[in-house]
Amino acid sequence: EPENVQLLLSRGVVHALSGRPREAVQDFDAVLLRDPQNLTARSGRGNALAALGQHDAAIADFNEVLRCDPGHAWACQHRGLSYAAVGNDDLAIADFTQVLRSNPHFTFAYICRGDVYRSKGELQRAIADYSEALRLDPLNRQAVSSRGQAYFDSGNxxxxxxxxxxxxxxxxxxxxxxxxxxxxxxxxxxxxNARNDLDQAIRLDASRESAFLQRGRVHQLAGDIDKAITDLSQALRLNASSAEALRVRGELRLARNEYEKAVADFSEALRLDPNSNTTYLNRARAYSCLGNDKAVIADCSSALEFDVLLADALRLRASACLRRGQHVAALADLTQLIRIDPDDAQALIDRARIRAKQGKFLAAAADYTQSLRLNPANAEALANRGLALRELGKHELALRDLTNAMLLDSKHAAAYCGQRGLVHLERGEHMQAIADFSMALLLDPADANAPMWREKAVRARREQKRQNSPTQRDETGVHSTLSARAGGISRTDVELPLAPMERSQPHAVSIHGDATDFEAESPDGQTDEETELTIVDENPSAAAQAEYETEQRLMQRQESDREKERLRNMAEQFNAARQKQEAEEASRRAATAKKREKSRSRDPEEMRERWRQVGRYAIIAAACLVVAYYVVPLLWGLLPKSKVPYSEVAVEKFVEEYAKDPAAADDKFVDRVVVLRGKLNVVRAKVRRGQVPPPPRVFFAVPGQEKVTVELQFDDIDVAIELKDDAEYRIAGKVQRYKPGTPIVLKQANIIANDKSLSSALPSASKPTYKLAAAQRRPVNDDPAVLLKPSAFCSPMLHEPKL
Incomplete structure (x- = not known):
């Protein structure tokens, strides 16, 4: 019967429910060709077109249905789904709201409107709709999962x-x-827990690329890079065009120092998604490790095109420019970086270095000072600021910074000590300079510059003493007398000895601790004291010279004592730092040895003995459990039993406590058995003739409390069937944890009867048992219009069809 409209309509419905929307559209077209006013066919064609993604045509069909029948709720609902699919959220919400005005108990409309609110970012409204849907249907898995996702998006x-x-x-x-x-x-x-859930998801559906991708991230956070790469590779086998999987795998390969493979992954990810600034930045990091500074600058520039405030890209490009000698570009990037993040101490240090290379020592010192405000314990910044201050002639401040850097960083103390010696040398403090250079040699004997600097300081010290000696100062005394006696000899002759000379003893500076003594000697083997001329008694300056020599020896002795004390203190500080480092190293070695000892395989005999001991303990524990199993009930039976062992509460008071403070009420009642007393409200579902009714839902009737209700769940369905509406009962059950928007559930509910009126309400044993087969619970409906339910084929937001 090719012209039978009813058969064509039924076949179209079957095609739609079977997931063949294209064939369904053909059948619905044939029906509308013969009967243009058939609203069922037009609505079904709209659903099929929506399943094919042709939402504009579907909306046109739904509009025509609603024009002919403004109260057609399903057409309005489906049009709202199509509006949501094309991104017209406001019209979709309007349609769902219209459906709810006509039917406030339509759970699916609440869920759909909540989905649209969640897509718009109005999470509180979405949560309210999901909660209302759960109030109407507490076991709706779509509503509870969608509300969980909304809570997740809101950060709860x-x-x-x-x-x-x-x-x-x-x-x-x-x-x-x-x-x-x-x-x-x-x-x-x-x-x-995350890894366990993802393992279960993959066991249920091994073709989920997103599950492998997410499990790879979990392995990455756990530090298991090999497993992470394996999962990401599997995700790419399932979906080779996943730019996210390529990017994450590239990051893992970058962490494993596989720079060429990382560059390949990042390049492929950028081919698939050329607008990812993170991928450009990661590829720039890989190029930086390969030494390709030109590519680093290009990728960082591409990343900055998408986000001009990307600090990591600015820092990386500045480093590359600095390596290529492009100091102006590097300085500009670092200045922009500091403008974005004024608390970036490393950026301040890098900019200070560039300014120091450009000779801008004052600006460099200012940057080092700002960096030290952020990190006062940075020895490198202290030392570099000391060098900048030295160039500015601020020797006292430079010495202070270098000394602090030396105390903070014992690893580079030799270099800092040498720089401090140079500052002392520039100030003319030659003895301190000699001491610093000697200390640098003690800390680092391989330092090639310290011996040269110390020799320079020794020469400068000799020259200073020569200039300050009485022979040089009294030109009209000793020198003139000697010239007269020599009969006009030259200056070279004056410097030769004319009488027996008085040698001074070598001036030794002792370094305590691990250091050794050193003596500053002249190249010809003499001491650092200059040769003095011995003048006969008739020389009028002989007494003054002797007094001067005595004063100089006293000053030298005092200076030597002070220097010894200073060097002793420095040696003690270095010894303390060295001992601390040795103690830390010893503790690390002990911890490593302990771990190694734990991981070392035990003696087999020891392991067998341990397992035998565990077996004995297990036997004793099992025996104790058996004894307890039989003895404890016996002892418990000897105790006198109360008539009602649980606390009895009026349902009005019980609900009032939950309405006042749900958290406190949960702490008081949750997972405990209570006896509630009150009238019941038995809700029985209406079914058609010939159908077996489902079990009724039983609530306590509490006047004035509409938001908080108490639902009873009986283990025996027959008890729920025989309950009388608006009758008073005493019911015991275990209180479950309360969730806002849902009833308070009393599981394992049982009726407690202690008087004649309540005993009459109990179910009789002679009444038939309530049993339902799976086939009996399935409603039968041959009406094609009723078969066109929204869950059949209209939207990916729905679950499997339910007939």
């Missing part, structure tokens, strides 16, 4: 975890729910 991870765990309990075969909950665990840094 605890409630998100609770909802997603409930969704997993309701639908344990849904891999997507395990993957969502793994995302929550990942945000909570519970890597083990």
């Amino acid at each position: 991870l605890a409630l998100a975890l609770a909802d997603l765990s409930e969704a997993v309990r309701l639908d344990p075969a849904n891999a997507a729910l395990f993957e969502r909950r793994a995302g929550v665990y990942l945000q909570l840094n519970q890597l083990t």
Whole structure:
């Protein structure tokens, strides 16, 4: 019967429910060709067109249906889904709201409107719609999972975890729910739970590329790079065009120093997604490790085109420019970086170095000072500021910075000590300079500059003493007398000895601790004291010269004592620092040895003895459990039993406590058995003739409390069937944890009767048992219009079709 409209309509419905929307459209077209006013066919064609992604044509069909029948709720609902699919969220919300005005108990409309609100970022409204849907249907897995996702988006991870765990309990075969909950665990840094959920998701559906990608991230955070790369490679085998998987695998290969492979991954990711500034930055890091500074500058510039405030790109490009000698470009990048982040101490140090190379020592010192305000313990910044201050002639401040740097960083103390010696040398403090250079040699005997600097300081010291000697100062005394006696000899002759000379003893500076003594000697083997002329008694300056020599020896002795004390203090500080480092190294070695000892395999005999001991303990524990199993009930039976062992509470008071403070009420009642007294409200579902009714839902009737209700869940369905509406009962059950927006659940509910009126309400044993087969619970409906339910084929947001 090719002209039978009813058969064509039914076949179109079957095609639609079977996932063949194209064939369904052909059948619905044939029906509308013969009957243009058939609203069922037009609505079905709109659904099929929406399933094919032709939402504009679907909206046109739904508009025509609503023009002919403004109260067609399903057409309005489906049009809202199509509006949401094309991104017209406001019209979609308007359609869902219109549906809810006509039917406030339509759970699916609340869920769809909540999805649209969540896509718009209005998370509180979305959560409110999901909660209302759960109030109407507490076991709706789509509503509870969507609300969990909304909680996750709003940052409420605890409630998100609770909802997603409930969704997993309701639908344990849904891999997507395990993957969502793994995302929550990942945000909570519970890597083990996240990995377990992702393992379960992959076991349920091994073709989920997103699950492998997310598990790779979990392995990355756990430090297991090999497993992470394996998962990401599997994700790429499932979806070779996943730029995210390529980017993450490139980051892992970069961490493993596989720079060429990392560059290849980043390049392929950029081919698939050329607008990712993070991928450009990561490839620039890989090029930097390969020494390709030109490519580093190009990639950093590309990343900065997408985000001009990307600090890492500015820092990396500045380093590359500095290596290529482009100081002006590097200085500009570092200045921009400091403008973005004034607290970046390393950027301040790098800019100070460039300014020091340009000869701008005052600006360099200012940058080092700002960096030290952020990190006062940076020995490198202290030393570099000391060098800049030395160039500015601020020797006292330079000495202070170099001394502090030497005390903070004992590893580079030799270099800092040498620089401090140069500052002393420039100030004319030759003895201190000699001491610093000698200390630098003691700390680093391989230092090639310290001997040269010390020799220079020794020569300068001799020259200073020569200039300050009485022979040089009394030109009219000793020198004139000697010239007269020599009969006009030259200056070279005056410097030769004319009488027996008085040698001074070598002036030794002792270094305590690990240092050794050293003596500053002249190249010809004499001491650093200059040769003095011995003048006969008739020389009128002989007494003054002797007094001067005595004064000089006293000053030298005092200066030597002060220098010895200073060097002793420095040696003690260095010894303390060395001992601290040795102690830390010893503790690290001890910890490593302890770990190695633990990981070392034990003696087999010792392991067998240990297992034998564990077995004995296990036998004793099992015996104790058996005895407890039989003895404890016996002892418990000897105790006198109360008539009602649980506390009895009026349902009005019980609900009032939850309405006042749910958290305190949960602490008081949750997971405890209570006896509630009050009238019941038995809600029985209406079914058609010939159908077996489902079990009724039983609530306590509490006048004046509409937001907080108490639902009873009986283990025996027959008890719920025989309950009378608006009758008073005493019911005991275990209180479950309360979730806002849902009833307070009393599980394992049982009726307690102690008087005649309540006993009459109990179910009789002679009444038939309530049993339903799976086939009996399935409603039968041959109406094609009723078969066109939204879950059949209209939107990817829906679950499997339900007839």
